[in-house]
Amino acid sequence: MGVIVGAVTTEPAAPAIKAVAALEEDLRRGMYTFIRGAVRPVTRDEAAASVGISRKLAAFHLDKLVDAGLLRSRYEAVGGIRKVGRTPKVYEPADTDFAVTIPPRRHGVLADILLDAVVTETEGETARETALRVAAERGESLGAAERASLRPGRLGAERGLTVTETVLARQGFEPRRETPTCVRLRNCPFHPLASKAPDLVCGINQAFLGGIVAGLEVPGVDAVLIDPAPGGCCVELRADQPGG
Structure with missing residues (x-):
């Protein structure tokens, strides 16, 4: 199931859900489409006027x-001409794009990896090798950024x-601890x-998940390919083992 407003983004789920929910109301959706x-x-x-309601009610929904x-709003003279009285408030689409997918999907991450692979492919690399390299680099960058927000100390x-x-829960993988030393990812x-x-x-x-582990500088943790359950991830x- 997916609901998309604009293009796919990496915005957290809560703002995206709020944006989509705001369009459930017919009047708001009509004005948004008009704008x-x-x-x-x-x-x-x-x-x-575009939806046939009063200015006051329109202001509430806008x-x-x-x-x-x-949307974003500001005060601006209509037609660039300043008239007597208060400058009217105007509305225009915001630059932010939102997407809600249930369960979580990250097709934009995959698209970025493949695009960067096309742009950065070097002589002697196959297309697949380039994609794996870029995926590992992207994951490592993400992991390093996450590590920077942690308290100092050895992991x-x-x-x-x-x-x-x-970290992987925030990326939509829906991790679940199967054993003390194994984490399964319930969502792909x-x-x-x-x-x-x-x-x-x-x-x-x-490669992406291995890069995240490398960026986090987590010792003794590996991203391993498996045969996934239906809808599950192909990596765990x-x-x-403690003391191993």
């Missing part, structure tokens, strides 16, 4: 759309596995693309 189609700032009076991040295998779980953020080219996409996924995380 997107206007290709210029729209006044409250114009927005109200401000809800601003609060949800779908043992057990704590490192827990930290990795937290790259589904259904993984089913179209499993060798390539699963390889990219393993395994940590060294």
